[in-house]
Amino acid sequence: MPQAAPSATDPALRVDDLSLVINDARKPISAVNDISFSVDPGETLALVGESGCGKSLTALALMGLLPDAIRVSTGSITLHGSDITTLSERELQKRRGDNISMIFQDPMTTLNPLVTIGNQITETLRIHRKIDRGTARERAKALLERVGVSDAERRLDQFPHELSGGMRQRVMIASAMICDPDVIVADEPTTALDVTVQAQVLALLQELQREAGMALILVTHDFGVVAQTADKVAVMYAGRIVEQGPADAIFAAPKHPYTEALLECSAPPPPIDGRARDRSALPQIDGTVMPLTQQFPGCRFAPRCAFATERCRTEVPRTRGNRHTVACHHPRQDLDTGVGS
Amino acid sequence: MTVQTSSDPSDHRFTMPRLSFRLIFGLGTLGILAILGLFGSVFLQDPNALAPANRLQFFSSDHWLGTDGLGRDLLARVVAGARISLAVGLLVAAFATVFGVILGLLAGYFRRLDPIIMRVNDGMLAIPELLLAVALASLAQASLTMVVFALTVPQIPRIVRVARAEVLVLRKSPFVEAAYISGSSRFKILTRHVLPNLVAPLSVQVTYVCAYAILGEAGLSFIGAGLPANTPSWGVIVSENRTFFMQAPWTVFVAGFFLTVTVLAVSAVGDELRKSAE
Amino acid sequence: MFPFILKRLASSLVVILIVAMFVFGLTAVSGGDPAVIFAGDDPSPERLEAIRERMGLDRPVPVQFLLWLQTIAGGDFGTSFFTGRPVLTLIGQRVEPTIVLSLYTIVMSILVGIPLGAAAALRPGGALDRFLSGFTSLAFALPGFIAAYILIYIFAVELRWFPVQGYQPLSEGLGRTLWSLTLPAVTLSLIYVGLLARTTRAAMIGVLAQDYIRTARSRGANTYRVVVHHAFRNGLNAVLTVIGLGIASLLSGVTITETVFAIPGLGRLTVDAVLNRDYPVVQGLILIFASVKIAVNLTIDLLYRVVDPRVAQ
Numbered sequence: 068m069p070q071a072a073p074s075a076t077d078p079a080l081r082v083d084d085l086s087l088v089i090n091d092a093r094k095p096i097s098a099v100n101d102i103s104f105s106v107d108p109g110e111t112l113a114l115v116g117e118s119g120c121g122k123s124l125t126a127l128a129l130m131g132l133l134p135d136a137i138r139v140s141t142g143s144i145t146l147h148g149s150d151i152t153t154l155s156e157r158e159l160q161k162r163r164g165d166n167i168s169m170i171f172q173d174p175m176t177t178l179n180p181l182v183t184i185g186n187q188i189t190e191t192l193r194i195h196r197k198i199d200r201g202t203a204r205e206r207a208k209a210l211l212e213r214v215g216v217s218d219a220e221r222r223l224d225q226f227p228h229e230l231s232g233g234m235r236q237r238v239m240i241a242s243a244m245i246c247d248p249d250v251i252v253a254d255e256p257t258t259a260l261d262v263t264v265q266a267q268v269l270a271l272l273q274e275l276q277r278e279a280g281m282a283l284i285l286v287t288h289d290f291g292v293v294a295q296t297a298d299k300v301a302v303m304y305a306g307r308i309v310e311q312g313p314a315d316a317i318f319a320a321p322k323h324p325y326t327e328a329l330l331e332c333s334a335p336p337p338p339i340d341g342r343a344r345d346r347s348a349l350p351q352i353d354g355t356v357m358p359l360t361q362q363f364p365g366c367r368f369a370p371r372c373a374f375a376t377e378r379c380r381t382e383v384p385r386t387r388g389n390r391h392t393v394a395c396h397h398p399r400q401d402l403d404t405g406v407g408s
Numbered sequence: 409m410t411v412q413t414s415s416d417p418s419d420h421r422f423t424m425p426r427l428s429f430r431l432i433f434g435l436g437t438l439g440i441l442a443i444l445g446l447f448g449s450v451f452l453q454d455p456n457a458l459a460p461a462n463r464l465q466f467f468s469s470d471h472w473l474g475t476d477g478l479g480r481d482l483l484a485r486v487v488a489g490a491r492i493s494l495a496v497g498l499l500v501a502a503f504a505t506v507f508g509v510i511l512g513l514l515a516g517y518f519r520r521l522d523p524i525i526m527r528v529n530d531g532m533l534a535i536p537e538l539l540l541a542v543a544l545a546s547l548a549q550a551s552l553t554m555v556v557f558a559l560t561v562p563q564i565p566r567i568v569r570v571a572r573a574e575v576l577v578l579r580k581s582p583f584v585e586a587a588y589i590s591g592s593s594r595f596k597i598l599t600r601h602v603l604p605n606l607v608a609p610l611s612v613q614v615t616y617v618c619a620y621a622i623l624g625e626a627g628l629s630f631i632g633a634g635l636p637a638n639t640p641s642w643g644v645i646v647s648e649n650r651t652f653f654m655q656a657p658w659t660v661f662v663a664g665f666f667l668t669v670t671v672l673a674v675s676a677v678g679d680e681l682r683k684s685a686e
Numbered sequence: 687m688f689p690f691i692l693k694r695l696a697s698s699l700v701v702i703l704i705v706a707m708f709v710f711g712l713t714a715v716s717g718g719d720p721a722v723i724f725a726g727d728d729p730s731p732e733r734l735e736a737i738r739e740r741m742g743l744d745r746p747v748p749v750q751f752l753l754w755l756q757t758i759a760g761g762d763f764g765t766s767f768f769t770g771r772p773v774l775t776l777i778g779q780r781v782e783p784t785i786v787l788s789l790y791t792i793v794m795s796i797l798v799g800i801p802l803g804a805a806a807a808l809r810p811g812g813a814l815d816r817f818l819s820g821f822t823s824l825a826f827a828l829p830g831f832i833a834a835y836i837l838i839y840i841f842a843v844e845l846r847w848f849p850v851q852g853y854q855p856l857s858e859g860l861g862r863t864l865w866s867l868t869l870p871a872v873t874l875s876l877i878y879v880g881l882l883a884r885t886t887r888a889a890m891i892g893v894l895a896q897d898y899i900r901t902a903r904s905r906g907a908n909t910y911r912v913v914v915h916h917a918f919r920n921g922l923n924a925v926l927t928v929i930g931l932g933i934a935s936l937l938s939g940v941t942i943t944e945t946v947f948a949i950p951g952l953g954r955l956t957v958d959a960v961l962n963r964d965y966p967v968v969q970g971l972i973l974i975f976a977s978v979k980i981a982v983n984l985t986i987d988l989l990y991r992v993v994d995p996r997v998a999q
Contacts, residue, residue, distance in 0.1 A: 180898070
């Protein structure tokens with residue numbers, strides 16, 4: 068099985084051949100298929116794809132927070148030396164917030180409206196550490212200042228509705244960081260924010276991550292965000308990782324037609340050195356993602372792909388390549404000869 | 409079923425609930441009680457025939473549900489009580505609906521009347537239901553008419569609220585505005601367009617009023633403020649037998665059982681109506 | 687907050703005024719001449735005239751209403767036709783059992799109903815949830831006095847744990863009072879527990895599906911913490927509404943329950959006053975009960991604002 072390059076230390080988080088299924092009354096529906104990736108401490112992995120591709124479900128699986136109707140069918144998620152897919156709820160609770168924490172998309176709905184900012188930030192601390200209220204409050208105040216919220220002392224006693232969206236997301240980040248987790252999963256952390264503050268929040272997140280040496284898994288549909296932050300990129304389509312590799316390699320020479328199309332659609336287009344692109348080939352991605360319930364023997368991108376052949380419709384492509392992998396019968400670049408780093 | 413657009417008036421209209429166990433139980437029980445209440449006297453004993461020698465008997469082949477403190481056949485009395493309870497339930501539901509809907513339409517459609525009607529409504533709602541009923545029942549000699557009157561008045565504000573809220577929504581809806589523009593009279597708009605759309609939301613409310621009325625009649629009669637003594641009403645039956653409760657508890661429980669099952673049946677129908685309205 | 691309280695107080699006053707008009711009208715249509723009832727046996731026409739003049743009965747009806755309102759506002763609820771004693775004195779003598787019974791019922795219902803509803807919400811469709819749904823239907827359909835007799839039969843007649851009826855005043859000690867009121871309180875609680883549990887359940891199911899619940903879980907919160915610290919407060923406003931409704935319906939419920947258990951409270955006083963056509967007492971009781979109900983609603987409205995800082999804005 069192709070894997071990301073081994074590093075000197077163990078990765079902070081490793082996912083091997085993970086599959087998720089939705090328990091349906093008639094027949095289980097496969098939502099995520101055999102995905103594998105890993106992130107090292109201090110590294111940022113971007114999980115990219117359109118909505119419905121399974122990236123948010125994957126994020127929830129990493130937290131052990133899958134909805135009741137969805138379960139892990141095969142594969143493992145290794146965090147801190149243990150496979151969290153086999154842990155009991157009680158064991159998971161010990162790890163959530165402490166070893167791995169999550170930043171959600173919409174800070175309007177993901178902060179409890181009736182709990183003060185201070186109590187939401189310190190909650191993680193009070194669950195996982197023996198610590199008195201006063202000390203916890205001091206820590207929260209310091210962290211709030213660190214994430215750039217002014218007038219921290221007063222903010223601690225305010226409620227979420229008294230803060231702007233950008234401020235709330237900073238609070239969310241503070242609450243996720245307070246126990247110094249090994250891994251942070253951020254699911255579209257800037258999508259719900261004002262365009263003007265998106266970049267600031269993203270920069271802050273990256274800065275804090277580098278400072279603390281945490282691994283960051285960034286779930287996003289936006290290649291602009293990926294370009295700004297990611298070390299590694301995994302592109303998902305319809306529950307599969309179709310392309311994975313170092314960020315600069317993928318930006319420079321995308322191999323999967325889907326990645327290529329996504330890059331082309333993203334605005335502003337990332338700088339691509341000198342290579343002429345055929346803009347008429349894929350000005351936009353036509354069609355929509357095939358519904359999960361639909362059975363399809365081949366590559367699920369085939370119906371939307373300009374390069375699809377008969378083989379694409381009948382046979383699922385294997386994942387090929389070493390550092391830069393792709394699952395495509397007709398990669399746009401030669402395997403491992405793309406303009407890598 | 410066809411998909412209806414929101415401007416189509418019929419999407420508010422009454423739809424038949426699906427035949428479920430609860431609905432069959434509800435309608436079946438009420439049907440049996442109604443038949444018993446109407447025709448029971450043909451084949452049952454006289455509910456008022458005194459037989460002091462046979463007082464406080466337990467269930468037997470002569471008296472299926474035993475006898476009360478004066479030796480009267482409890483089955484005959486309870487069946488006669490069914491007639492009274494169902495009549496009270498239906499009459500109160502009907503009167504409360506008619507007056508409630510009229511007031512609700514007036515309040516919802518004629519904005520000048522709204523504050524007056526709604527303030528009086530709030531005042532009525534501020535008085536505990538049973539207290540209001542008891543006070544009203546005391547205004548004249550105990551009779552079925554007084555009981556129905558006393559139970560109807562406290563329920564009217566509830567219907568007014570629901571009807572008014574629906575009218576406020578309906579009057580803004582495209583089909584009512586269209587009727588208005590095309591020159592229909594207010595009366596015609598109210599009766600042709602608004603009224604039919606009240607049926608679904610109100611049908612649920614009406615079944616609850618009916619259940620409350622049946623319980624209310626029993627409560628009023630039990631404390632002596634309802635139907636006159638010796639009337640075979642379930643509340644009266646419990647009240648007149650409670651002195652014998654220690655010796656013959658079934659005299660109290662027989663009427664209580666019928667009362668409970670009847671109210672369960674009415675609210676089962678109400679719940680099913682509510683489900684189909686959603 | 688303050689302007690809101692003033693506004694609500696003003697509208698409450700309007701409602702009380704309407705209740706007062708209704709109460710006044712009740713006596714007017716009752717037909718009896720208060721002067722005749724008040725004067726006692728066989729009065730002379732001169733005496734009747736004097737009483738009428740003193741009571742203002744010779745004035746036009748609106749004037750009579752205002753005069754009556756004035757005396758009420760001064761704290762004078764009149765004199766009982768039946769016992770000849772001031773209405774407020776009568777009510778004062780009977781208020782203790784009703785207050786204790788109501789508080790006992792509310793506390794019992796909250797302690798049982800809310801945890802029951804919250805537990806049912808954790809597993810919708812589970813065994814507890816189904817039991818709750820059946821219990822609620824039954825509690826609603828079971829008339830209070832029948833529930834009372836069933837409880838008396840089981841716990842007083844057969845098991846002899848509690849007295850069949852009667853009331854032990856607080857001067858005998860709180861323990862004895864509560865002991866004498868346990869069966870009445872359980873009787874009154876039945877509907878209320880069902881209602882509270884059902885509301886708590888619905889509110890909690892709604893809240894537990896919210897995004898911030900997932901956030902709390904992502905911090906490592908366990909079920910207890912999620913329910914108690916995060917979900918419950920968010921569902922509290924719906925529950926508060928039902929607690930308010932419940933207190934209001936208790937005021938109806940005590941009438942019947944106090945009759946069954948021979949408790950000398952306001953409910954029993956109401957029944958006696960009505961059966962005796964003792965209108966000053968009935969008037970006083972309706973005014974007081976309505977005021978309590980309005981005060982409860984006002985309190986609940988204020989509590990909404992305390993629970994949820996967003997409502998105040």
